[in-house]
Amino acid sequence: MWDFFETVRLRHSIRKYQPDMEVEEEKLNAILEAACTAPSAGDLQAYHISVVRNPRIRQALSDAAPGQQFIATAPVALVFSADPVRSAEQFGERGANIYALQDTTIAAAYAQLAVAAAGLASVWVGEFDEQGIRDALGLDADQIPLSILCIGYAAEVGGLSPHRRLDDIVTWL
Numbered sequence: 001m002w003d004f005f006e007t008v009r010l011r012h013s014i015r016k017y018q019p020d021m022e023v024e025e026e027k028l029n030a031i032l033e034a035a036c037t038a039p040s041a042g043d044l045q046a047y048h049i050s051v052v053r054n055p056r057i058r059q060a061l062s063d064a065a066p067g068q069q070f071i072a073t074a075p076v077a078l079v080f081s082a083d084p085v086r087s088a089e090q091f092g093e094r095g096a097n098i099y100a101l102q103d104t105t106i107a108a109a110y111a112q113l114a115v116a117a118a119g120l121a122s123v124w125v126g127e128f129d130e131q132g133i134r135d136a137l138g139l140d141a142d143q144i145p146l147s148i149l150c151i152g153y154a155a156e157v158g159g160l161s162p163h164r165r166l167d168d169i170v171t172w173l
Ligand SMILES: Cc1cc2nc3c(=O)[nH]c(=O)nc-3n(C[C@H](O)[C@H](O)[C@H](O)COP(=O)(O)O)c2cc1C
Pocket: 011, 012, 013, 014, 015, 068, 123, 124, 125, 126, 127, 128, 159, 160, 161
């Protein structure tokens, strides 16, 4: 088990997974619980999470993301979809256009860190055909799939990405 800062520092994307190593249900539940503790506007949690283990559906997700066959080979894919209608009920246009997307993204980020803390590997996938993902998952037309988190045990050694320098990003006032 890593501590929080170690988890954040050492997490990196992995796109090859051990084919015969399932993700334990207990870990999956802990990851989902962590995702759902993320802050959200008005505590509305304006998102839905699809847990995809079925190989046929994983292939359908992969088909909606050309060139990203690893989606089909990951034992689990978590798909985070925004629910703008839920946020709009309280926050109107800002809820639909901004808060629902933020709620969803934060939850997915929490999940990705929980994946790392649980000793698993992942990659965040954002490039896909939205309607293709909706069709694969049977989502409503108003739900917006934002990220696919592919999860499994690593079968490659990844490296840490060279992040931008802090002073290139941060202004102290
Ligand atoms: C919004 C977003 C979209 C991304 N889309 C993809 C993608 O479609 N395919 C992919 O292989 N990686 C994707 N990534 C992963 C990034 O390439 C990766 O996080 C980045 O290169 C930094 O590497 P690291 O995760 O190892 O730190 C995405 C990440 C984010 C946050």
